[in-house]
Amino acid sequence: xxxxxxxxxxYALMFVLLGIGLYMVIASENLVKKLIGVNxxxxxxxxxxxxxxxxxxxxxxxxxxxxxxxxxPAAGDLILASPLPHVIVLTAIVVGIALTAVGLxxxxxxHAEYGTLREDTLREVRADE
Amino acid sequence: xxxxxxxxxxxxxxxxxATAMFRDVLSAIIVFGAYSLGMAILYTLLLAPDVxxxxxxxxxGVTTILLLLTIAKTTRPTTDRLxxxxxxxxxxxxxxxxxxxxxxxLPEMYAVGDSEAPVWSxxxxxxxxxxxxxxxxxxQNAVTAVLAAYRGFDTFGEAVVVFAxxxxxxxxxxxxxxx
Numbered sequence: 001x002x003x004x005x006x007x008x009x010x011y012a013l014m015f016v017l018l019g020i021g022l023y024m025v026i027a028s029e030n031l032v033k034k035l036i037g038v039n040x041x042x043x044x045x046x047x048x049x050x051x052x053x054x055x056x057x058x059x060x061x062x063x064x065x066x067x068x069x070x071x072x073p074a075a076g077d078l079i080l081a082s083p084l085p086h087v088i089v090l091t092a093i094v095v096g097i098a099l100t101a102v103g104l105x106x107x108x109x110x111h112a113e114y115g116t117l118r119e120d121t122l123r124e125v126r127a128d129e
Numbered sequence: 130x131x132x133x134x135x136x137x138x139x140x141x142x143x144x145x146x147a148t149a150m151f152r153d154v155l156s157a158i159i160v161f162g163a164y165s166l167g168m169a170i171l172y173t174l175l176l177a178p179d180v181x182x183x184x185x186x187x188x189x190g191v192t193t194i195l196l197l198l199t200i201a202k203t204t205r206p207t208t209d210r211l212x213x214x215x216x217x218x219x220x221x222x223x224x225x226x227x228x229x230x231x232x233x234x235l236p237e238m239y240a241v242g243d244s245e246a247p248v249w250s251x252x253x254x255x256x257x258x259x260x261x262x263x264x265x266x267x268x269q270n271a272v273t274a275v276l277a278a279y280r281g282f283d284t285f286g287e288a289v290v291v292f293a294x295x296x297x298x299x300x301x302x303x304x305x306x307x308x
Binding site for chain 2: 009012015016019021022023027036040043050056057064065082084087091093100102106109111117118
């Protein structure tokens with residue numbers, strides 16, 4: 001159990017953060033907090049991709065792919081973290097902020113129409129119409 | 130994982146819990162900014178400084194500003210209670226979700242940093258990118274090369290998404306100039 005957590009800490013952390021993000025989306029009555037929950041969920045997924053790309057050589061962290069390998073790596077010698085998941089995460093972060101902006105614009109509009117950001121009040125106001 | 134890493138992991142969990150539990154939205158936004166910074170440092174420890182910089186600039190910076198603008202334009206509900214009350218059914222569902230992931234999925238994962246993991250199971254792919262990047266594109270940073278050269282069309286598609294999101298935001302806020 002402890003050994004499992006020690007070797008897979010990033011994934012365990014990801015699962016906990018996924019849970020907290022999901023809880024915020026379900027339980028928060030305030031729409032802004034719901035959207036923060038979505039963002040939190042997202043960062044947990046980014047952590048998964050970054051952890052997948054991470055590589056260790058004999059217990060020591062490998063190199064980051066943003067610096068060129070100065071020494072000629074021998075064939076099959078894996079010393080740099082994989083750049084491909086990093087690129088996917090970079091794309092996802094930018095798309096994520098764009099979606100957050102659209103969500104927040106919708107929230108501003110909802111407040112302008114109904115005068116509330118609370119989900120339960122919103123349901124009542126809409127039921128009255 | 131170093132001591133710094135474990136400390137950061139605990140900090141990130143505490144910040145996330147505080148974000149979920151603070152009743153005041155402004156407090157939640159500020160704690161979420163701190164959470165994003167913690168995550169950015171964690172990404173650096175996991176050998177992704179490029180992702181960390183983007184997360185620090187966009188997650189901790191732009192997202193916080195957008196959220197603050199939103200509550201400035203709408204309302205910040207006043208409350209005398211510091212924390213939210215706990216939603217028991219939601220907690221039950223989420224608890225089951227996390228327990229299933231933790232007990233069923235976690236043991237099946239490869240250890241963090243394991244070079245036998247699927248990302249490395251076909252080392253020719255990753256290794257080819259790392260070795261040929263400079264010859265192919267003239268860029269030494271493998272991440273930049275993949276982002277802007279090998280997968281340039283993808284990045285172009287990303288720009289289209291951002292453009293579409295900008296238009297959607299303007300439409301929703303009724304700020305279009307040409308209408």
